[in-house]
Amino acid sequence: MRISELSERSGVPVATIKYYLRENLLPRGEATSATQARYGEEHLRRLRLIRALVETAEVPLARIRTVLEAMDDPGTDLHHLLGATQYAFTPLAEAPPDEGAWEEAAATTTGLLAQLGWNVTPHSPARQQLTAAVATLAHLGHPVGAETLRVYASAARTAAERDIATVDPEASRAETAEHVVTMTALMEQALLGLHRLAQEDASARRFGSGEHSAE
Amino acid sequence: MRISELSERSGVPVATIKYYLRENLLPRGEATSATQARYGEEHLRRLRLIRALVETAEVPLARIRTVLEAMDDPGTDLHHLLGATQYAFTPLAEAPPDEGAWEEAAATTTGLLAQLGWNVTPHSPARQQLTAAVATLAHLGHPVGAETLRVYASAARTAAERDIATVDPEASRAETAEHVVTMTALMEQALLGLHRLAQEDASARRFGSGEHSAE
Structure with a gap:
């Protein structure tokens, strides 16, 4: 899907999605041209997770990025992931x-x-x-x-x-x-x-x- | 005690204490002249409570005032006081x-x-x-x-x-x-x-x- 559809389905404004992309909170989509990219269900899922974490606790995005990085790193075991999230x-x-x-x-x-x-x-x-x-x-x-x-x-x-x-x-x-x-x-x-x-x-x-x- | 001592003992700046007085969060002291007032242990106690409530949850002062008013009102029973605090x-x-x-x-x-x-x-x-x-x-x-x-x-x-x-x-x-x-x-x-x-x-x-x- 395009970024506009990702925005519509997630309820997150396009500008915010672009900000998350720049801040490496959301992985980049697959480039389809110099200015466009295609996004999948995994982007929608990740976007929902970011929004839920932002809304649950008013913490700086840098902290949320740390959690997402630990989550995506297969070298981080579940015990350390729980610690990083806490x-x-x-x-x-x-x-x-x-x-x-x-x-x-x-x-x-x-x-x-x-x-x-x-x-x-x-x-x-x-x-x-x-x-x-x-x-x-x-x-x-x-x-x-x-x-x-x-x-x-x-x-x-x-x-x-x-x-x-x-x-x-x-x-x-x-x-x-x-x-x-x-x-x-x-x-x-x-x-x-x-x-x-x-x-x-x-x-x-x-x-x-x-x-x-x-x- | 004077407001300066109240400030020293509570760790709350004089300007903040004056703000709480204006906002009716803290009861006025006993006037000793046109510009001075004397405060007692009950003011120190109340000031500590206000600070603890402010620091525990980032809620607007108006909400804290509602809790303090319910606390000071003998007509509010404990069950309703708990509800107001929650x-x-x-x-x-x-x-x-x-x-x-x-x-x-x-x-x-x-x-x-x-x-x-x-x-x-x-x-x-x-x-x-x-x-x-x-x-x-x-x-x-x-x-x-x-x-x-x-x-x-x-x-x-x-x-x-x-x-x-x-x-x-x-x-x-x-x-x-x-x-x-x-x-x-x-x-x-x-x-x-x-x-x-x-x-x-x-x-x-x-x-x-x-x-x-x-x-």
Whole structure:
């Protein structure tokens, strides 16, 4: 198909597609003349993926390119691909509001992970994200208890085990790699939505005033 | 304390504090002259809360003001306060990339919530968030199965039950309200961090190449 049809089918403006081509996010089409190229279903598929990643998290395109490069590189195993995707999508934790609270929270995170026996790298951005939440809550005078963190870890593990179990061992490397990227980037939105809905339900049961709904 | 000390202790510039005062996010201090006012620990506490909410989610200040107003209004019960906080912090779902996928995902969400028997409002933004994730994954050719959603719902419920259980029934309304706001806004960052760490651990076990770590 021509770039105009690719634009129509993807809903992405031609100028944006050209930008993605220049930025090497989207592979070039097959040249049919000096100024025209032909695109296939794989371009449409890649374009949809780029849009989904851009819209899910407001991250610089350079980070999305890093994920796509890892996805396309057969030398990157699935474990490292998952790590690259997480790294690209985890916001960097803000500078600590309170150094003492930060250090204490970092020790809490390290202790919890050791107790759980999880095999995670020391420089994982997710570790910083957890530490930042624990430090901020302590700073605000609403510290998170150890038991709450254990309950949360157990819930997180339930979801994560399922994530990894859904990867089909029979699929091709290309299919599996795309699955790992979309799952890593998007399933946490499902988890966040369900967590909020579950909070609403639990809150209605405990605090609800008989109206059976939050307005 | 004077505004200069409030600035020093909170790490928030004087100009920003003045802006929060003008925007009615922070209550005025006690006037000590035509141009000076005295601030107390409650101002410091409120300032820290505003900063934490601003830094956690990039939401307009008007939304944060809505949360603070609900928090300060003794007529707002905890269930509605939780709803107001969730509403302020849940990003609005993007326009559907694919109308068919969106409608199917909305039906999936409705069916799942009915099956779970959760008491949630039809217009909850979290519902849209879940639907958007399910629709996007289907659009990208990696649909989420019903069993995965049930596993996720169970994990989300475990965390949410704990959230609501941590609210102290003996505390004052003001303390409890602040707890509900900070918990709703910040604990999901802890859940996201733990979910990513648990994915890394599960991935290392399934896909790891014996290096025992992701780089």
